[in-house]
Amino acid sequence: MSASERDVIKIAPEDEADARAAPEPLPADGEHFIPRASVQRQPIDRSGEPLLSIEDIHQVIEGAVIIHDVSFKIWPGEIFGIMGMSGSGKTTLLRLLIGLDKPTEGRILFKGEDITQLDEDGLNRVRKSMGMCFQYSALFDSMTAAENVAFAWRNRKDVTPEQRSERVAQLLSMVEMSGTEDRMPADLSGGMRKRVSIARALMEEPELVLYDEPSSGLDPVMSCNITGLIKKVSTDTGSTAVMVSHDVSNLLGICDRMLMLHDRGVQLIGTPDDMRASDLPIVHRFVHGLGAGEMTEHCSTPTGVIDVVG
Numbered sequence: 001m002s003a004s005e006r007d008v009i010k011i012a013p014e015d016e017a018d019a020r021a022a023p024e025p026l027p028a029d030g031e032h033f034i035p036r037a038s039v040q041r042q043p044i045d046r047s048g049e050p051l052l053s054i055e056d057i058h059q060v061i062e063g064a065v066i067i068h069d070v071s072f073k074i075w076p077g078e079i080f081g082i083m084g085m086s087g088s089g090k091t092t093l094l095r096l097l098i099g100l101d102k103p104t105e106g107r108i109l110f111k112g113e114d115i116t117q118l119d120e121d122g123l124n125r126v127r128k129s130m131g132m133c134f135q136y137s138a139l140f141d142s143m144t145a146a147e148n149v150a151f152a153w154r155n156r157k158d159v160t161p162e163q164r165s166e167r168v169a170q171l172l173s174m175v176e177m178s179g180t181e182d183r184m185p186a187d188l189s190g191g192m193r194k195r196v197s198i199a200r201a202l203m204e205e206p207e208l209v210l211y212d213e214p215s216s217g218l219d220p221v222m223s224c225n226i227t228g229l230i231k232k233v234s235t236d237t238g239s240t241a242v243m244v245s246h247d248v249s250n251l252l253g254i255c256d257r258m259l260m261l262h263d264r265g266v267q268l269i270g271t272p273d274d275m276r277a278s279d280l281p282i283v284h285r286f287v288h289g290l291g292a293g294e295m296t297e298h299c300s301t302p303t304g305v306i307d308v309v310g
């Protein structure tokens with residue numbers, strides 16, 4: 001991912017109000033909905049090397065400690081959820097995982113290689129194995145859906161236009177957007193843009209896909225649809241997913257393990273059942289639901305880490 005792509009986050013016109021203003025019509029026969037129970041995934045093997053190993057990360061931005069002493073591991077094939085209050089550092093953490101920012105301290109190992117030590121060429125090499133869906137879709141406004149999806153292949157001389165078109169069509173089909181190649185982002189609903197951004201993230205067959213609030217701004221049904229799509233993509237491609245979301249019920253429904261970020265650190269790592277059973281106040285409030293107004297700083301709790309691997 002280039003510096004210019006990072007900049008697109010700032011200039012992308014997509015916004016939550018836009019997504020709400022143009023609700024995606026529900027398919028009459030329900031065929032676009034992916035029942036969670038119908039998706040079969042392979043069991044996660046945590047005996048080998050983790051895909052990602054985050055070790056003692058600290059991140060200070062403009063003198064403020066945003067992330068403090070965070071460590072966790074993610075294994076190949078996992079769907080790993082990150083939840084936390086607005087401003088708790090979820091996007092900051094994702095940007096570190098994909099090497100868009102370097103941590104102030106700590107190491108991030110991707111398949112055993114410390115990406116915090118890589119130069120731009122090294123990062124570009126590693127990022128070919130990673131895809132990122134940004135918080136606001138961040139599609140390029142002046143490009144069609146097909147051009148957005150094909151963005152990662154824009155400089156490839158070793159593929160023909162036909163091969164490129166075939167790959168784009170395959171990905172648009174995977175996210176149930178066949179036939180939208182020539183549509184402009186402005187003509188797409190919020191849910192459709194999310195799906196195009198998922199297809200774009202998959203262009204280089206990444207082993208790791210990071211999703212930042214993939215369902216924000218969508219109605220609950222479409223949110224569930226997108227979440228089901230993420231599970232389908234992970235199953236179909238065998239890729240690992242890291243998903244940040246405020247939609248805790250959807251996270252609990254698809255994640256193998258989850259992390260609760262709060263007070264600049266990890267409050268709890270565990271399975272959805274660990275989260276449901278936790279009596280840490282902040283976790284309990286997220287999982288069992290309370291108004292956002294009640295989630296204030298006094299929720300801070302002693303850190304409790306349950307890691308299913310030990």
Ligand SMILES: Nc1ncnc2c1ncn2[C@@H]1O[C@H](COP(=O)(O)OP(=O)(O)OP(=O)(O)O)[C@@H](O)[C@H]1O
Pocket residue numbers: 061062066084085086087088089090091092093135
């Ligand atoms: N580039 C930056 N400059 C200054 N502060 C920043 C920057 N990036 C993040 N922050 C600060 O870091 C904190 C965490 O921000 P971050 O965007 O990671 O939160 P988040 O958990 O993703 O929130 P949300 O749920 O609203 O998306 C916030 O206080 C934010 O103001």
Ligand SMILES: [Mg+2]
Pocket residue numbers: 090091092135212
């Ligand atoms: Mg964020």
